[in-house]
Amino acid sequence: MSGNQPHIAPIKLYLGVFATLIAGTWLTYWVALQDFGWLNTPLALLIAVVKATVVVLYFMHVRWQSKMTMVFAAAGFVWLLILFAFTLQDYFTRSWLPIYG
Amino acid sequence: MSSVDATGLAHHFEDLEQQHESATLGMWAFLITEIMFFGGLFGAYVVYRTMYPEAWENGSKELDVFLGALNTTVLIGSSLTMALAVRSAQHGKNRQVIGFTFLTMVLGFVFLGVKIVEYHAKWEHHLIPGPHFMFEGHLGGHEELFFALYFVMTGTHAFHMIIGAGLMIWVILKAARNEYTPQHHSHVEMIGLYWHFVDIVWIFLFPLLYLLGRHGHASIGH
Numbered sequence: 001m002s003g004n005q006p007h008i009a010p011i012k013l014y015l016g017v018f019a020t021l022i023a024g025t026w027l028t029y030w031v032a033l034q035d036f037g038w039l040n041t042p043l044a045l046l047i048a049v050v051k052a053t054v055v056v057l058y059f060m061h062v063r064w065q066s067k068m069t070m071v072f073a074a075a076g077f078v079w080l081l082i083l084f085a086f087t088l089q090d091y092f093t094r095s096w097l098p099i100y101g
Numbered sequence: 102m103s104s105v106d107a108t109g110l111a112h113h114f115e116d117l118e119q120q121h122e123s124a125t126l127g128m129w130a131f132l133i134t135e136i137m138f139f140g141g142l143f144g145a146y147v148v149y150r151t152m153y154p155e156a157w158e159n160g161s162k163e164l165d166v167f168l169g170a171l172n173t174t175v176l177i178g179s180s181l182t183m184a185l186a187v188r189s190a191q192h193g194k195n196r197q198v199i200g201f202t203f204l205t206m207v208l209g210f211v212f213l214g215v216k217i218v219e220y221h222a223k224w225e226h227h228l229i230p231g232p233h234f235m236f237e238g239h240l241g242g243h244e245e246l247f248f249a250l251y252f253v254m255t256g257t258h259a260f261h262m263i264i265g266a267g268l269m270i271w272v273i274l275k276a277a278r279n280e281y282t283p284q285h286h287s288h289v290e291m292i293g294l295y296w297h298f299v300d301i302v303w304i305f306l307f308p309l310l311y312l313l314g315r316h317g318h319a320s321i322g323h
């Protein structure tokens with residue numbers, strides 16, 4: 001797992017991850033050229049999230065780390081979602097009430 | 102470094118496993134602060150894009166999709182070579198570590214070189230926010246806000262890469278002294294985590310900055 005016996009991933013796996021990321025890049029470009037209406041941005045974000053997850057799990061070895069490391073890695077993204085949720089619930093609801101500023 | 106024994110174990114840790122776990126957790130704690138730092142910029146992006154969607158599409162179309170995609174590919178490639186550098190360190194093959202780390206650094210510089218070309222084009226087209234900003238004949242406007250965020254986001258990203266390139270030199274120096282062993286290579290592993298994180302930031306920047314409002318306008322760049 002770590003320390004004395006580090007998990008060493010086969011080169012093939014790393015090449016597979018690389019190929020997946022390149023394919024994802026082309027896919028995101030192709031999606032941008034299509035007209036999916038309001039779905040364009042969610043699709044682009046979905047592809048980016050999948051790519052980022054692959055990087056975190058394999059290139060950053062989180063898949064083979066301790067549970068504690070997994071919690072640390074997940075915590076950053078969870079707090080990011082909280083940051084977005086609270087910021088947007090403020091900005092997107094300001095026009096609901098007749099208060100300026 | 103008298104407090105570190107021959108296997109690389111520092112005196113305040115029980116064993117190498119605990120030492121490695123501490124390094125990994127500490128690095129992830131740092132990366133969380135980095136996620137929040139870039140998160141603030143992405144938050145500003147979302148708010149202003151929602152307020153001025155047209156300006157965002159107009160600004161995005163001024164960016165060169167070909168160069169953006171090229172840089173995405175270069176950066177993903179550098180993540181691969183970085184992962185292979187860490188893998189070589191896990192085997193204790195210091196010469197391979199030097200090779201892969203050097204390759205990672207070269208790809209990093211290619212990315213920064215392309216970025217300079219892009220920034221220069223923006224300079225020539227009066228797209229740098231400030232007193233000389235011009236967008237299709239008119240002054241300022243919300244497109245200027247898009248470009249302000251474009252330069253801050255890609256600029257801080259590029260700055261992280263410059264720091265990363267400096268860390269690569271450190272890795273190469275350590276590998277040249279055969280310091281990485283199968284038991285002890287946290288150093289290069291943590292720098293790898295940093296480099297992959299910078300890659301992840303770009304994975305989001307590319308579609309969010311370069312690919313808005315492209316449908317129906319299948320031209321690449323200008």
